[in-house]
Amino acid sequence: MVVPKICGLETEYGITHRGAEESNPITASSLLINAYLSGLQHAPGSPIARVEWDFEDEMPGRDARGVGGGDIGYEPETHLVNAVLTNGSRYYVDHAHPEISGPECADARSAVVWDRAADVIARRSMEAARALLPEGQELVVYKNNSDGKGNSYGCHENYLMDRATPFGRIVVGATPHFVTRQIFCGAGKVGTEAAGVERFSVPFQLSQRADFFEEEVGLETTLKRPIVNTRDEPHADARHYRRLHVIVGDANLAEVATFLKVGTTALVLALVEHDLFPDDLCLAAPVQAIRAVSCDLSLRQPFRLADGTSATALDVQWELLERCAKYCHDVGTEAVGGAVADEVLARWETVLTQLETDPLSPATTVDWVAKYRLLDAYRSRNGCDWSDSRLQALDLQYHDLRPERSVADRLALERLVDAEEVRWATENPPPDTRAYFRGRCLQQFASHVVAANWDSVVFDLGGETLRRVPMMEPARGTRQHVASLFDECQTPADLIGRLQQ
Amino acid sequence: MAERERIQKSSRPSAESVQEEETRAASPTGDRLKAELDDLLDEIDEVLETNAEEFVNSYIQKGGQ
Numbered sequence: 405m406v407v408p409k410i411c412g413l414e415t416e417y418g419i420t421h422r423g424a425e426e427s428n429p430i431t432a433s434s435l436l437i438n439a440y441l442s443g444l445q446h447a448p449g450s451p452i453a454r455v456e457w458d459f460e461d462e463m464p465g466r467d468a469r470g471v472g473g474g475d476i477g478y479e480p481e482t483h484l485v486n487a488v489l490t491n492g493s494r495y496y497v498d499h500a501h502p503e504i505s506g507p508e509c510a511d512a513r514s515a516v517v518w519d520r521a522a523d524v525i526a527r528r529s530m531e532a533a534r535a536l537l538p539e540g541q542e543l544v545v546y547k548n549n550s551d552g553k554g555n556s557y558g559c560h561e562n563y564l565m566d567r568a569t570p571f572g573r574i575v576v577g578a579t580p581h582f583v584t585r586q587i588f589c590g591a592g593k594v595g596t597e598a599a600g601v602e603r604f605s606v607p608f609q610l611s612q613r614a615d616f617f618e619e620e621v622g623l624e625t626t627l628k629r630p631i632v633n634t635r636d637e638p639h640a641d642a643r644h645y646r647r648l649h650v651i652v653g654d655a656n657l658a659e660v661a662t663f664l665k666v667g668t669t670a671l672v673l674a675l676v677e678h679d680l681f682p683d684d685l686c687l688a689a690p691v692q693a694i695r696a697v698s699c700d701l702s703l704r705q706p707f708r709l710a711d712g713t714s715a716t717a718l719d720v721q722w723e724l725l726e727r728c729a730k731y732c733h734d735v736g737t738e739a740v741g742g743a744v745a746d747e748v749l750a751r752w753e754t755v756l757t758q759l760e761t762d763p764l765s766p767a768t769t770v771d772w773v774a775k776y777r778l779l780d781a782y783r784s785r786n787g788c789d790w791s792d793s794r795l796q797a798l799d800l801q802y803h804d805l806r807p808e809r810s811v812a813d814r815l816a817l818e819r820l821v822d823a824e825e826v827r828w829a830t831e832n833p834p835p836d837t838r839a840y841f842r843g844r845c846l847q848q849f850a851s852h853v854v855a856a857n858w859d860s861v862v863f864d865l866g867g868e869t870l871r872r873v874p875m876m877e878p879a880r881g882t883r884q885h886v887a888s889l890f891d892e893c894q895t896p897a898d899l900i901g902r903l904q905q
Numbered sequence: 906m907a908e909r910e911r912i913q914k915s916s917r918p919s920a921e922s923v924q925e926e927e928t929r930a931a932s933p934t935g936d937r938l939k940a941e942l943d944d945l946l947d948e949i950d951e952v953l954e955t956n957a958e959e960f961v962n963s964y965i966q967k968g969g970q
Contacts, residue, residue, distance in 0.1 A: 499969060500968030549969075551966040553964075781943075801952065809952060
């Protein structure tokens with residue numbers, strides 16, 4: 405079975421409440437999201453009623469390895485704000501952070517569009533909250549993954565996979581990529597937060613997240629984080645699909661970095677599904693390697709492989725690129741985004757060539773490079789060392805989403821998508837996955853939608869029971885499948901009647 | 906080797922480092938990026954939080970995944 409690599413990004417944003425004497429991150433996150441939702445409901449001509457998330461299929465404790473130890477000690481927080489947006493995404497308070505889980509996307513380019521849309525939604529939320537707060541107070545949102553004090557929060561990726569692929573094989577294939585892809589998708593960080601290591605013994609590293617990974621494989625997401633996460637919650641027909649939940653990555657400001665993060669991972673996972681992954685890329689010690697790669701700005705330090713040889717991150721990435729190019733040539737690009745996969749291969753080759761020639765050359769496409777160049781130049785000009793507060797402040801402000809304080813906005817990062825398309829994507833779902841069905845239901849019949857989640861929409865048609873419409877096939881319910889159906893239906897009862905035919 | 910060079914460079918006076926940056930970035934794209942970076946450095950202190958130390962110390966984010 406060829407399973408399309410449908411993917412989605414979920415971003416936990418950092419949040420601060422400035423100007424307040426006391427602040428609580430859960431209250432601040434709730435205020436941020438409610439301010440945005442309230443603004444939507446009061447917009448002139450808005451069709452939007454507030455639709456809550458449906459927790460029916462939440463099972464974060466189920467383990468893909470099928471072994472015990474399923475209790476990870478937390479339950480979904482059903483009492484906090486948790487909404488579904490017309491663009492197919494979920495906007496909610498997750499633990500102590502605002503989180504936007506983007507809609508299902510058919511390819512890496514689409515993932516970039518809706519990731520940027522999420523950032524625009526977060527920006528609008530800050531503006532909406534500013535209007536509600538007393539003079540001198542504001543909520544500020546950061547798209548990063550660490551506070552520099554040992555606390556991390558994630559930017560997770562999700563990829564649809566074939567249930568028939570044994571999980572052990574996924575671990576073998578995904579691990580070398582997750583350890584080494586940070587050379588182009590790391591977001592960069594001043595210092596280290598690894599336990600027991602002096603903070604500035606590492607002046608700067610490639611990844612925000614690498615310090616926080618302590619296991620090779622596991623179910624945890626908040627402590628003893630594993631490089632490969634085993635959460636088994638397919639949000640789709642579990643007989644055919646699994647959803648690989650990836651927790652190892654950084655949130656990116658550079659669109660090319662997001663594009664490469666998602667695009668290369670989709671290709672590597674397709675390789676795994678076709679059993680074409682090279683068996684000589686197993687790492688001897690992945691946890692040590694992920695940290696060593698993150699701390700090596702020269703990209704020249706080798707790590708040991710399981711077969712006793714050694715390789716650098718660039719060696720592994722060149723090998724994976726070659727295999728993925730061969731896969732696309734031999735098998736085709738149908739499952740990995742069609743023409744988008746060709747662009748992924750081209751940009752992958754470009755970035756590896758640049759990194760090999762001069763690691764600091766991809767300055768407009770790789771976040772850690774853009775950040776490092778600025779901070780190092782600032783350090784030179786001001787004669788300060790890496791522990792200077794101003795460098796740490798610039799590090800944090802790289803990820804500040806306020807236009808007046810954003811450092812990333814000032815670094816001329818290359819854009820792959822234009823602002824108008826992103827603005828459109830804040831209100832509209834991707835056309836080529838089931839997110840289209842979810843989004844259209846909310847755009848057209850929000851006042852009759854009681855709740856929605858990844859794999860169903862629940863309607864109240866006024867009868868005695870609610871009507872759940874299942875969406876167990878992530879590639880169905882696209883614009884091509886259902887646009888004319890929605891155009892022809894005047895009421896939700898029409899829609900459900902037609903769906904039952 | 907590259908790692909050793911980088912460490913040596915960071916201990917030199919800043920003016921020399923700037924010169925070396927310029928020598929290294931000899932391509933047209935490199936020159937343009939360097940010029941843009943210089944322009945940005947001229948204005949970055951206005952973007953930087955007023956009290957960097959207090960800002961950095963108060964940035965605490967618990968409870969993440």
